[in-house]
Amino acid sequence: MTEQSPPSEPPLLEVNDLGQRYKLPRENLFRPPGQVNALNGVSLSLNAGKSLGIVGESGSGKSTFARLVMALERPSSGSVRLLGRDLNRLSAEELRRARRDVQMVFQDPYGSLDPRQTVWRIVAEPLSALGWLDRAETRERVAAVLREVGLREPDMDKYPHEFSGGQRQRIAIARALITRPKLIVADEPVSALDVSVQAQVLNLMQDLQEHFGLSFILISHDLAVVDYLCDEVAVMYLGQIVEQGCPEDLFARAAHPYTRALLDAVPRARAGAIRPRREAPVVGSQALGRAGCPYAPRCVLADGHCREHAPTLREIGARHLAACHKAEAVLAQPAPVEAGEALVSHRH
Ligand code: ADP
Ligand code: MG
Numbered sequence: 001m002t003e004q005s006p007p008s009e010p011p012l013l014e015v016n017d018l019g020q021r022y023k024l025p026r027e028n029l030f031r032p033p034g035q036v037n038a039l040n041g042v043s044l045s046l047n048a049g050k051s052l053g054i055v056g057e058s059g060s061g062k063s064t065f066a067r068l069v070m071a072l073e074r075p076s077s078g079s080v081r082l083l084g085r086d087l088n089r090l091s092a093e094e095l096r097r098a099r100r101d102v103q104m105v106f107q108d109p110y111g112s113l114d115p116r117q118t119v120w121r122i123v124a125e126p127l128s129a130l131g132w133l134d135r136a137e138t139r140e141r142v143a144a145v146l147r148e149v150g151l152r153e154p155d156m157d158k159y160p161h162e163f164s165g166g167q168r169q170r171i172a173i174a175r176a177l178i179t180r181p182k183l184i185v186a187d188e189p190v191s192a193l194d195v196s197v198q199a200q201v202l203n204l205m206q207d208l209q210e211h212f213g214l215s216f217i218l219i220s221h222d223l224a225v226v227d228y229l230c231d232e233v234a235v236m237y238l239g240q241i242v243e244q245g246c247p248e249d250l251f252a253r254a255a256h257p258y259t260r261a262l263l264d265a266v267p268r269a270r271a272g273a274i275r276p277r278r279e280a281p282v283v284g285s286q287a288l289g290r291a292g293c294p295y296a297p298r299c300v301l302a303d304g305h306c307r308e309h310a311p312t313l314r315e316i317g318a319r320h321l322a323a324c325h326k327a328e329a330v331l332a333q334p335a336p337v338e339a340g341e342a343l344v345s346h347r348h
Contacts, residue, residue, distance in 0.1 A: 010084030011045040012182055012215055013069065018042045018078035020064050020239075038064040040239040041078070046232075048182060051209060051216040053226025053247075055262065056236035062219045065236070066187045069217065070104055071095060082183070100130055103176035107188035109168035113160040119146075120156035123175045130179065145174040148211075149204060166197035173204065177212075185217045190225060202228055223266050227251065235259050238294045241313060245320035252335050255322040257299050263336040293325070301326045 019041055024034040039061045046052050054062050068075050071087040080087045082098060090098060103126060106112040113122055120142045127138060143153045149170040160168055169189060176184050186205070190198040206229055208214055220226050226233050227247045235243040235256065243256040254260045293311050296302040306325055313323040316331070324330065 009048075010081065012048040012050075012083060013044075013046040013217075014079075014081040014084075015045070015069070016043050016079045016081070018065070018068060018080065019076050020061075020068060020073075021076045037239050039068065039075070042236075042239075042241055043078075044234060044241070044244070046183075046215060046217070049209075049213040049215060050231045051218060051229055053230035053233040054217060054219045054236060055221065055223050055226055055233060057221055057262075059238075060236040061239040062221075062236060063187055064239075066104065066185050066217070066219055069185055070102060071099075096129065100126075100179040101181050102183045102185065103179060103181040105169070105172045105176050105184060105186040105189045107191050109165050109172055109192060110160075112172060113168055115160050118157055118159060119171055122160070122171060123156070123178055126175060126179050141178060142174075145177045146171075148177060148208070149174045164197075165193050166200055169193065169201050170204065173201075173208070177208070180212075181214070183215045183217065185219070187219045188221070189218070191220065191222070198225070205229055223251075223262055235262065240294065240323065241321075242295065242324070243322045244313070245317070249317060249320040253317065253320070253331060254336050255316050255320070255327040255331050256295075256324045257301055257326070257330055258295050259322075260330065260333075260336050261298075293323075295324075301329060 018039055019037070020039040022036045022038055024036060026033040042061075042065060044052070054065065056062055067073050069080055071080065074088055082102060085094075085098060087095065087098060120139055123142045123145060124138045127133060127141070133141070139156065142156050146153060146155055151167065151170055151174065155163075160171065163171065172189075173184075189205070190201050193201060202225065205216060205218070209216060209229065216229060218226050218229055223233075230247060233245065233247055233250050234241045235250070235258065237258050243250065243254065243259045245253075250259060251263065254263055292307040292309060293299070293302065296306045299306065309325070311323045311325050313321045314327075316322050316327045
């Protein structure tokens with residue numbers, strides 16, 4: 001593990017009160033179009049060399065968060081700072097240069113690699129956007145990153161269809177590595193892969209993290225995946241962080257009923273589960289302007305107070321935050337995952 005940055009240096013990533021609203025298609029000519037609060041007041045910071053996991057079910061705003069961190073779109077509110085620079089205040093040229101520090105790996109290793117390009121062109125693509133290097137130097141750098149992700153130099157003249165899903169995700173990781181970024185945002189990088197291959201790709205990411213002092217933001221709907229790579233985990237529900245802490249805290253001392261429900265869905269997690277009510281999830285648009293805790297409609301512990309007053313993210317332990325009025329009651333329940341009990345053993 002790398003050392004923490006000295007206090008004088010800004011954090012690698014600092015996200016402040018980040019929000020994103022999307023307009024929904026107009027259903028009715030006589031009504032204003034609806035809106036989705038895809039992200040709502042998210043704040044966090046990440047130091048160099050550390051990795052952050054973001055978990056939550058589909059629609060909780062994880063990919064929106066990733067796009068905003070990558071400055072692929074402008075937020076409706078709040079800021080994203082990378083090494084102290086507010087990405088949304090940079091000129092196009094400054095942003096282009098800032099992009100070498102943060103790269104992305106997507107979920108679908110089939111859809112995200114251009115099938116008509118050879119591997120070396122695919123992997124070199126982020127370099128050309130930065131306007132660097134001649135062909136020979138470029139191929140040399142591609143060969144180097146291919147080796148780093150466990151592929152071979154001759155692979156660079158092949159096409160994506162010649163590789164398996166796991167190998168394609170290695171190609172995507174090589175492409176992300178080529179600018180020597182400080183941060184890689186990986187949005188569900190192993191969700192499309194077989195479980196055995198998932199372990200290999202996660203092992204690779206962990207090795208890269210240790211070897212280069214890289215930081216990852218690892219997005220997954222699967223808590224077991226983030227457990228394994230991350231120093232810190234944020235649980236998202238309807239565009240908000242509802243719990244945040246180190247993996248040990250989240251698993252052994254989950255303080256939000258939603259986190260416990262997620263853990264209960266993971267194989268081998270048991271006891272102390274607080275199952276959600278079987279009610280359809282409230283979509284973001286419905287939650288707009290709604291009073292009270294967004295999780296209250298699904299929460300078995302919710303009372304009148306929860307339905308009236310939205311909880312804020314508060315400290316319930318050292319570096320452990322939860323947005324729940326009932327956190328203390330939840331903590332008094334048996335641990336959702338017992339000490340020493342692995343969720344799912346990814347490492348072989
Ligand atoms: P996740 O990645 O956690 O599944 P997303 O960030 O993709 O969640 O989506 C969060 C919410 O925002 C969802 O309700 C989704 O339908 C909505 N959303 C995402 N992108 C758009 C968009 N471009 N236009 C309208 N709604 C969007
Ligand atoms: Mg997503």
